[in-house]
Amino acid sequence: MPERERRWNGWGVAGERLSVPDAARAFLTERLGSGDPLPAVPEAEVKLPAPRPLPPLPLPAATDDASRLRHACGSSLPDLIALRTGTVAAYPDAVCAPDTPEQVVELLCAAAAGGVTVIPRGGGTSVTGGVTVSAVDRPVVVLSLERLRGIVALDRGSQLARVRAGTLGPELEAALAPHGLRLGHEPQSFEFSSVGGWVATRSAGQRSTGVGKVDDLVAGLEVATETGLWRLAAQPASAAGPELRRLLIGSEGRLGVITEATLRLRPLPECEDGLAVLLPGWAAGVDVCRALLQNGVPVETMRLADPEETRFGMTLVALSPLAARASRMLFSRRRYRSGCLLLLGWAGTTQGMTLAEQTAARHWRAAGGFAVGRAGWRRWRADRFRHPYLRDELLTAGWGVDTLETAAPWSGLEAVYGGVREALQRAAASLGTRVVVGCHLSHAYRDGASLYFTFLWPLARGREVAQWGALKGAANDALLAAGGTLSHHHGVGTIHAPYLEREVGRTGVAALAALAHALDPAGVLNPGVLLLRTTDHGPRTTGGGEG
Ligand SMILES: Cc1cc2nc3c(=O)[nH]c(=O)nc-3n(C[C@H](O)[C@H](O)[C@H](O)COP(=O)(O)OP(=O)(O)OC[C@H]3O[C@@H](n4cnc5c(N)ncnc54)[C@H](O)[C@@H]3O)c2cc1C
Known part of the structure; x- marks a missing residue:
């Protein structure tokens, strides 16, 4: 499948766009007034600091500006604002792309020995700061999984496929279709997100009400850690102690690098x-x-x-x-x-x-x-896969837009729905601005459903991230207070990490930290993602979204 050049400071393929229809502009102007347009600086104007020296690494490391710029951020709104305004806080010192799972292990060992931070990266579509480089005093290497692609083995009788972690959605489905099979996992980021990223973040697709979240589609895993490749073979079910695969699903690169997933398939529908x-x-x-x-x-x-x-x-x-x-x-x-x-x-x-x-x-x-x-x-x-292009156009037009998602039992859904909407309106009022809040019920279960909110507001020049932080923080507080989960499918990343303890408790955070320490004793992987760094302060109770 031919590789399409990604836009470095916005969604999707370079050169593609989706303009905001006149009716939508009129709607937003009436409801929000106009905001300050956020133009995008040209790439030539972005000046990167020189990369820091690295210890010897077992595979080639790209240190050119273009590679470092393209691997500095994910796809959260603060990431996008930083890229557009040329205010990226930190860049990786190098980008490495292993060809084999064994090379991933070698890289982790070298990083541990040499005091390097490693950020595993699939498609880079994280909206929670999961791949955003932050200023740390150690050199940072982005471990791109882009070369670990394709189907390793297909077990047609069991409808299982062993798939390399860097495989993107369209290439996976294209490889399965000739066998009359499909995965059916289609997040809106389908075209650019990877199997490893889906598993690492517990993603959900647009068909998830029927086919299940990725959690339900993983039968086995291979994970690289400093001590080697850890293989948990596919099993339909097991009672061999706690379900370790489930611990790794949603581990967001803190417990190891997922190099392969065995996925449950289904026949292509008639x-x-x-x-x-x-x-x-x-x-x-x-x-x-x-x-x-x-x-x-x-x-x-x-x-x-x-x-x-x-x-x-x-x-x-x-x-x-x-x-x-x-x-x-x-x-x-x-x-x-x-x-x-x-x-x-x-x-x-x-x-x-x-x-x-x-x-x-x-x-x-x-x-x-x-x-x-x-x-x-x-x-x-x-x-459906074109809608994300609108975010870039809305920013250019002066309106900020972001989304957040949660889930709750049916009996608690109304409280979460009302609580988040009210919190966003209150936060906007205290910023002296207005907000439009839309919501859809996006995935449903027998016992509850996920709610997906989209909020838009007029941008104030120089205060874009502060506005976003106040709105997002208020919404997070409200959904947790009303009994919703911190995230139904976007994950925790760095943006939600300060809130995790409010959902899983101090014991939960301590258990996760102990596990991370056991599997990554040198603390190489993704510091600040999922779990706060030890230097970060505890969970915020208000306005904590600013990333
Ligand atoms: C426009 C848009 C639409 C989206 N729609 C959806 C949606 O419908 N449903 C949904 O669930 N999410 C959605 N997302 C969020 C995002 O696409 C998902 O979180 C996706 O699963 C991330 O995959 P990725 O390959 O891009 O991972 P990345 O962004 O590269 O990484 C995400 C996190 O996982 C870690 N990671 C990545 N690969 C590995 C690996 N192999 N081993 C260990 N850790 C790893 C990273 O370090 C990071 O912490 C959307 C995002 C955007 C921007």
Whole structure:
């Protein structure tokens, strides 16, 4: 698969963009006013400090400015702001890309002996500061997994594939398809994120309601540590002590470098499709989602947008004048003034899909909903990996945008939904600004669901990161106070690390720290990610998001 050049200071492929539709600009101008545009400095103007000297390393190390710049940051909003404004806090001193798992071990040993910090990096799409280089007094090497790619072995009978950690989403699915198999794990970052990154962060895909999070798709692992390669072979289930694979899933590069994952596959579906349903309100929509899950209706993709996200989402879709008029009329009808759009996707046999849709229809009709057709679903499917390009365009236009996600049991979902929205509004007011907060229920389970919030605000020049930190910190505090999890799928990184103790307790943090010490005694890997550095202060209770 040909490699496409990534944009160094924004999302996706260099040269690709998605402009903000006029209707969306009008919506944001009306709701937020205009902000200060955030132009992007040209690469030639970014001046890097000279790399620090490194001890001898067992493989070539790139120390040129372009490599160091492209491996300094991930994809969080503060990362993006730093790249655009030429204010990156720290750069790696070198980038190494091993060809084999054994070379990863050798690099870790050399780093431990030579006092070097190592940051494992897959696709670099972390939104939690997981690959952001921070100023440390030791040399920093980014260990790029870009050359550890491809399928090592396929066990068709067991529907298992051993996959190298640096393999990206599209190449994995392209390699599986000729065998009539798929993984079906499709985070929105699918095109640029890696198998190892998914496992390290416990990611979720857009089909996760049906196929499960990556946690459910990992059957076995190979992890490089200073002491060698640690192989946990694939097993369908086991009672051989605690589940060590699960400890490594979500370890965010603190416990070792994942070099290979054995993944659970499923047959390619005979067909797939979906449709959009309009429901009269958020509570009705949540009830429908819960009923579908608890009644075992086999939905693969489920996304329920709240009224705000439904309205903003409509402005992003280029509707024909007739369709735009029809939707305005619909939304002005009393019953659907707070309408919520639910996208439902199925995959399987034609017969199975028809049955699932008919069963689902009984639930949405009982809640006052009606199907608005397949076009909305298909449109979303076609554009879903392009939407992230909007973030760059919005920044250029003067609006900040970020997302955060959580999960809670059904009984606690409303408290989290209300708490986060209110906290963001309060934080914006205390900043003397305004915020638009949209939310969608993005993955559902029998016992609860994930909520994914998007918030937008007008940027104030020079205060972009401070504004973001105040909003993000308030939202984090609110979701934890309301009983939500710190993260359903983005992980902890450095941005959420100060909050982890509030979720897992002091004992949990101590257990993780002991494990990290056992597997990485020299403290080489990802300091500050997942667990605070010993020099960092304890968990913040307010406004702690600034990364
Ligand atoms: C536009 C956009 C959309 C996104 N959509 C989703 C989504 O739908 N669902 C979702 O779950 N997430 C999403 N994310 C977040 C991100 O894509 C995921 O966290 C993804 O799993 C990261 O994979 P990566 O290969 O890019 O990892 P990286 O960003 O390179 O690394 C993430 C963390 O894992 C560690 N790491 C990476 N590889 C390894 C390895 N082999 N061994 C040990 N540690 C490793 C890194 O050190 C870092 O701490 C999105 C991000 C963006 C920017």
